[in-house]
Amino acid sequence: MGKYIGKEFSRVDGVAKVTGAAPYAAEFHVPGTAHGYLVMSRIAKGTITKIDTAAAEKSPGVVRVFTHKNTPKFAHPEKYKSFKALQSxxxxFNAQPIAVVVAETFEEARAAANLVEATYRREDPSTDFFGRVEEAEQAPDSPFSGKSVQTTGDAEQAMSSAEITFEAEYTIPAEHHNPMEPHAAVAYWKNGKLKIFDKSQDVYTVRSNLAAALGVPEDDVHVVSPYVGGAFGCSIRTNYYPFLTAMMARELKRPVKLVYTRRQMFTGHGYRPFTHQKIQLGAKKTGELISIIHEAANNTSTVEK
Incomplete structure (x- = not known):
């Protein structure tokens, strides 16, 4: 690292980004593109008992309104199951998409989205972290982060023999990534093959998941993401909007663009969860660290556990 620290280096994508030459997902233009706008739930848990799209469908420029009633079912074969919108x-979760209005322009889609009315049967969501933490399940092992419980030696025994010990608890609040570039996708089909411009940090996983969910070979899915305008990890997993965009483009037989608003960036995507951590350190009087015991708990989706 010595040859890099304290020295200036040019980023591969730096010039393109600062000069405005770098195209981001929402900026790819495909002739004939229709624009989607998400309608979000106003409750955190429950069931839609009625959704009225009549006024929205009559609004100027509207092409179609998608809800759980008329959206094709996605397959769920991918190894890491992700939430797919408009399936039931x-x-x-709060601000879950319950409809997508597709119109000739973004402004027409947004105006019509405000006309969609939904009624719900409400249920009490589970939001009390410390009231439920004792019921927490052990996190499963992950191919990304390894085993959820990692042990080296006998930490408890070493702690009991430590001359100096330190214990503390820490909490870290939930953090929303909210990068400068919002989540966005532009999709179209040609000769049964899908091309989608997506804000993604992992185009190959997006390709695999879209192919599986839409029932097409991976070779027939082309995911394009030449530049990412900030992500901080929030564009690693395949979110629900690429599935929706690809589905709508296939159903309407024309290109479709779907872009989050800034407000939806706080509610329509995942986030870094609240965490509660306990740490114990044991050391000799010389300062040699001989034991570390670290336990962490965080909230997660009960849908995807």
């Missing part, structure tokens, strides 16, 4: 009337 069940509400499992």
């Amino acid at each position: 009337p069940e509400i499992v």
Whole structure:
């Protein structure tokens, strides 16, 4: 690292980004593109008992309104199951998408989205972290982060023999990534093959998941993401909007663009969860660290556990 620290280096994409030459997902233009706008739930848990799209469908420029009633079912074969929108009337998180209005322009789609009316049967969501933490399940092992419980030696025994010990608890609040570039996708089909411009940090996983969910070979899915305008990890997993965009483009037989608003960046995507951590350190009087015991708990999706 010595040859890099304290020295200036040019980023591969730096010049393109600062000069405005770098195209981001929402900026790819495909002739004939229709624009989607998400309609979000106003409850955190429950069931949609009625959704009225009549006024929205009559609004100027509207092409179609998609809800759980008329959206094709996605397959769920991918190894890491992700939430897919508009598949049932069940509400499992706050500001869950319950409809997408597609219109000739973004402004027409947004105006019509405000006309969609939904009624719900409400249920009490689980939001009390410390009231439920004792019921927490052990996190499963992950191919990304390894085993959820990692042990080296006998930490408890070493702690009991330590001459100096230190214990503390820490909490870290939930953090929303909210990078400068919002989540966005532009999709179109040609000769049964999908091309999608997506804000993604992992285009190959997006390709695999889209192919599986839409029932097409991976070779027939082309995911394009030449530049990412900030992500901080929030664009690693395949979110629900690429599935929706690709589905709508296939159903409407024309290109479709779907872009989050800034407000939806706080509610329509995942976030870094609240965490509660306990740490114990044991050391000799010489300062030699001989034991570390670290336990962490965080909230997660009950849908994807």
